[in-house]
Amino acid sequence: MTSRVRQAISLSVAVILIAGGAIATERLRRTRPLRPADSTVLFNQGLDPVVTGAPAEWTNESCRECHQAEYRQWAASRHRVAGINDKFAAECLDSESGRQQYCLNCHAPRVPGGRLPMEEPPGLDADYKTPPSWLADGVDCLACHVRDGVVLATRVTPRGEARHPMRVEPRLAKPEFCAGCHQFAFKDQHLPDAFHGQLQQASLEEFLEYRRLGGVESRCHDCHMPNGNHLMPGGYDDAMVRRAVGLDVEASWSQPGRVADVVIELTARRVGHRVPGGEELRFLTLRTRLADAGGRVVGRTVEAADGVDRDGLQSTIDGWLQVETLRRRMGRREHGRDYHAAAAADNRLRPGERRRFRYRIELDPPRPDRPVTLQVELWYHLMHDGKARLFEHAAHDVQRPIRSVSVKLDAPRPVLPAKESGTP
Secondary structure, three states, rough: OHHHHHHHHHHHHHEEEEEEEEHHHHHHHHHHOOOOOOOOOOOOOOOOOOOOOOOOOOOHHHHOOOHHHHHHHHHHHOOOOOOOOHHHHHHHOOOOOOOOOHHHHHOOOOOOOOOOOOOOOOOOHHHOOOOHEEEEEOHHHHHHHOOEEEEEEEEHHHHHHHHEEEEHHHHHHHHHHHHHEEEEEEEOOOOOOOOEEEEEHHHHHHHHHHHHOOOOOOOHHHHHOOOHHOOOOOOOOHHHHHHHHEEEEEEEEEOOOEEEEEEEEEEOOOOOOOOOOOOOOOOHHHHHEOOOOOOOEOOEEEOOOOOOOOOOOOOOOOOOOEEEEEEEEOOOOOOOOOOOOOOEEEEOOOOOOEEEEEEEEOOOOOOOOOEEEEEEEEEOOOOOHHHHHHHOOOOOHHEEEEEEEEEEEEEEOOOOOOOOOOOO
């Protein structure tokens, strides 16, 4: 083979490789959903990190000089530790689950970019040993309020403009701004930057559904940032979770000492999305039992006739007669494996919904002369037990009771025989 022929073949191969690479690159680009034109302001569901363009001297501490109250609130928030809290660190560093750029794009939005979402950021383990500021500060002042080297705000003041360039950005006050991280889908392992299946977290869809049905709050901020509070509480705040769902219990003897009738009502209130909200891992369990004076469980549920279709979501937990699970399930359709499969069950509470559970509990053996206590607890779970064990989370870190009601059923009074007239 002559050198000229070899050169021609090499040139042809090079052309083919370049063309093939260009086609592959274009195909990869097409897998990424079209971005809105204003994506430089809005977060992008984990697809891209935030690029602030802030000068090097702009830090969160420099923001504190003028915004002391907001800084203190943010410093105590979950957003501040979004990138380094124990739960996220365990999951992000797990070889089977995390180690992906798109996780950090929301938990630490100023992560250095230039990588595809499903790729692992370089030096991830070293970053967690000595966290740089972009990781240590999580979702911070700069990530939300700075774009193109300009401070964004819902209003501009002369004092603010004297300190740094500013512009009014109404989208900061819209639910879509929060949805950029709080609504996202599962990723496709084969097409690295493509979303697929249903949403892993659907906060915006649920909020828009709430508004269509007459909800009074007009944005996420009304509940999660009242009066501009930058603490921004959510699912890790027991008081906020407790406000979101009420628990009322009634119990009485239908057959004294033998059969108790129980009515439990859950009410989703002061909440603009389904309960529990957030990631699909989160769920509630409603636990019911009868206990004697020593705390031992007595009786058995002989009837649960409340008309609620549980669709296989009834659970069993040791020490409780009746356990209801309220959660959003994820099946083959939701994970994008079979788009023709039936939708998985979702029996979470809708905003404003009142749901009743009715039980008939039979004491065996009967206890005609002893009181018993009905105990009802509502537990909030950040993840199921298997997931917790996978990441070595302690049980008390991922589940806790948020409401508890006890009703004492006194021992029936003995029925005395009627006295005859005139009998002393």
